[in-house]
Amino acid sequence: MVSSDMFWNIGHKITGHDLKGSLGMGYRKFRAFFGTSPQVCVIFWDRLSTRRPTNSTPEHLLWGLMLLKQYNIESVNATLVGVTNKTFRKWSMIFIRLLANLSVLDWEKRFENAPRGTSTFVSLDGTDFRIMEPSAFDPKWYSHKFHGPGLRYEIGICILTGHIVWAHGGLPCGEWPDLRLARDAFIHRLQPDEKVVADKGYQDQHYFENPGGDQRKKRILARHETVNGRIKQFCCMKDRFRHALFLHPCFFHSVVNLTQLMIENGEPMFAIDT
Incomplete structure (x- = not known):
């Protein structure tokens, strides 16, 4: 053994x-x-x-x-x-x-121990990763975050537990702003009247709550940046990706699954409500 x-x-x-x-x-x-x-x-x-x-x-x-x-x-x-x-x-x-390909993330766990009456269970944020410049220049790859070609993903985190419950994407940054990416799959997994905490890049009040002056929501999004940072501690996600582009989602989901298992096993995220 x-x-x-x-x-x-x-x-x-x-x-x-x-x-x-x-x-x-x-x-x-x-x-x-x-x-x-x-x-x-x-x-x-x-x-x-x-x-x-x-x-x-x-x-x-x-x-x-x-x-x-x-x-x-x-x-x-x-x-x-x-x-x-x-x-x-x-x-x-x-x-x-x-x-x-391991089944680590569990979308349904966003409801775990949620207080009665709440309709906001998850925070969502997009994050960009560097790739090699495609041989034929195309602005669709351009990321305004680091002024170069990249792929964009979105990550959803349970507000109560800090666990990663959603990861989706691997699409050209310039062609897929955060809101368009969320509309591709994420919003279709929400229950009626369910809302999501997200930054000002998600301008759709039907689904998203931006923090404005709400300190709790700002803390939720700050924690989200911490998760993004943990993912980019892996150099395959921090450095420019050298492998074939079709392999990037494979590397990304490996790192996300690993990060979530670490959160579950001794490395939790900080609590929002203390």
């Missing part, structure tokens, strides 16, 4: 940390290489039990996490783990796809 100690030992063969050395330094190194804790690695490994190849090992999961977290060029990662580029590419991508 795979344990957190097993991931700890395997991970530090890659990081080069002396297992007899500082425990705190060991955790920092593990996090710097793989983006999460050995405990969350075990959770992922167990949840993938019926999906992962029978000849896969915990080390292969760590390779996928290392690609998400560090996003080094392939030859660097392959050298770090002592395999060929082809072997590293094969197993890291297998596990990134498996992570992306």
Whole structure:
């Protein structure tokens, strides 16, 4: 049976940390290489039990996490783990796809422990990610947030729990402003009269409540930025995406699923009502 100690030992063969050395330094190194804790690695490994190849090992999961977290060029990662580029590419991508396809987010959990009478359960925000400039320039890719080409996604967070309950997108930033993206799928999942807290980019009072001078709503959106920041701690989401564009949603959903499992397991978001 795979344990957190097993991931700890395997991970530090890659990081080069002396297992007899500082425990705190060991955790920092593990996090710097793989983006999460050995405990969350075990959770992922167990949840993938019926999906992962029978000849896969915990080390292969760590390779996928290392690609998400560090996003080094392939030859660097392959050298770090002592395999060929082809072997590293094969197993890291297998596990990134498996992570992306896990059912981690639960839209219905936005109602969990919600007070009676409320009709606002979720905050929504769009976030942009850098991509390589397409060979033929097209303004549809332009993001005003970093003045370059990018893909836009939206993330929905339960106001009460701080859990991620929605993630959608992967569309050209210039062609898909926040409101258009929300109208593509998100609003069709809302109940009648359900409202959503969002910033001024969502100008549709039928569905969205902008904060104005409401300090609680401002705090809700500030927490949302914290979640966006956690996602961009993974260099594949912070740096310019070098892989084929069709793979970006796969990397994105892997990171979102990982971020949500971390929120559920020892790294919660700050509460809005304290």
